[in-house]
Amino acid sequence: MSALEQDLADYLQLRRSLGHELAEARWLLPGFVAYLDAHGSPTVTIQAALEWAQQSPTGQVTTVGPRRMTAARGFARYLAGIYPGTEIPPSGLMPHRQRWRQPFIYSTADIEALMNQAHQSITSPLRAATYETLIGLLASGGLRIGEAIKLDRSDVDWSGNVLLIRESKFGKSRLVPLHSTAMQALSAYAALRDNLQPRPKEPSFFMSLTHKRLCYTVVSQTFRKLVNNAGIGTGARPRHRDFTISGIRRTAGLCSLSLCCGWWAPCGRCFGAHNPSVRRQRADDSSLACRALCGGP
Incomplete structure (x- = not known):
């Protein structure tokens, strides 16, 4: 050395x-x-x-x-603190401009198509339910994919309808409230998961077929296949579109913006929105929230 x-x-x-x-x-x-x-x-x-x-x-x-x-x-x-002859390159010596690809905003129909594709095309019942529920949670809760993968069973507050996101970006933790229909879908997945994998090797909420936590690389590859098979983004220029699973959380941001502006756009099959009674319940909730946030009548 x-x-x-x-x-x-x-x-x-x-x-x-x-x-x-x-x-x-x-x-x-x-x-x-x-x-x-x-x-x-x-x-x-x-x-x-x-x-x-x-x-x-x-x-x-x-x-x-x-x-x-x-x-x-x-x-x-x-x-420089060890060798007196050290020269420190000045900032700006090689400036560059970060080139970000234009993100793809998934519509309500896109989220529904992805969840349907996961349910229909993945043969393993647990794996199909995992990706269907994972996509729905990202769209409805606005979680980052790493936060969803890191989620443990103890991080779900079933009585308070709240998720604990531990030490996420910049090491910060936060609480994420969820709609009752989202909690119902998480509960259904948890029941299926515990029935198929009664002895998990890790405490993670979302489980792989190896009884361990999901792997980001595998999740990304699977999601890309779901996007392609569902025909999402057909006609868009791939060089200017970012078809990644990280983009799903932007849908939740748009739904929040829509709610604050006075109209509600439910996320398709996202956790029960296909049920008419759930749609009515969400519409009532959105009306109350809009009055509280925007001072509406």
């Missing part, structure tokens, strides 16, 4: 102890250290950092370069 490799290990350990995940730094910086060692550089210089960041196997400009420079800058700040 070279001196710079040991410095990198110490740097990463220090940053982790301060609570940083360092997902990109852990991936990028070993290549930077190898580049410095190969060129005989005892520490970071602006020229070396810039040359390494601009490296591209295809010769095309990508967003990796600025990310490399950001990682190198943080490492250089650390080395």
Whole structure:
């Protein structure tokens, strides 16, 4: 192990102890250290950092370069306290503009089609119910997919119709109130899950066929298949549309906005909305909420 490799290990350990995940730094910086060692550089210089960041196997400009420079800058700040000759690359040396793909907003019909597709196309009863309920929860509760996967059985308050979302984004926790029809669907899923898997290996609410917590990669792949098989987004330009499961929570935001503006758009089959009595119940609830939020009559 070279001196710079040991410095990198110490740097990463220090940053982790301060609570940083360092997902990109852990991936990028070993290549930077190898580049410095190969060129005989005892520490970071602006020229070396810039040359390494601009490296591209295809010769095309990508967003990796600025990310490399950001990682190198943080490492250089650390080395500056060890090696006097260290040069810290200034901010803005490789500016870039993040290119976000236009998100796809799932309509009420899209959510209903996805839940129907999960129910009809997935052969395993538990797996079909898992994805049908998961999609409905994301649309009606506005949860992030990671929050739904992380949900444990003890996080469901059946008496208060509330979910506890623990240590989500930025380490914050929150309570998410749900409609009674949503709780009924969660209860039906829990009963089916406990009947098919009476001895789970983990306390997670949504279970896989291996008796463990759902895997994000598998969930994303399955959701993409459901989207394709349901024909959602046909005609949209894929390069400008983001057909990911993370986009479902935007539907809940639009429903909340619709509610606040005085009209209610129920999410299709989302947790009982296909039932006329449930539709009437939701309409009554939305009317009361609208008067409370907007000061309506």
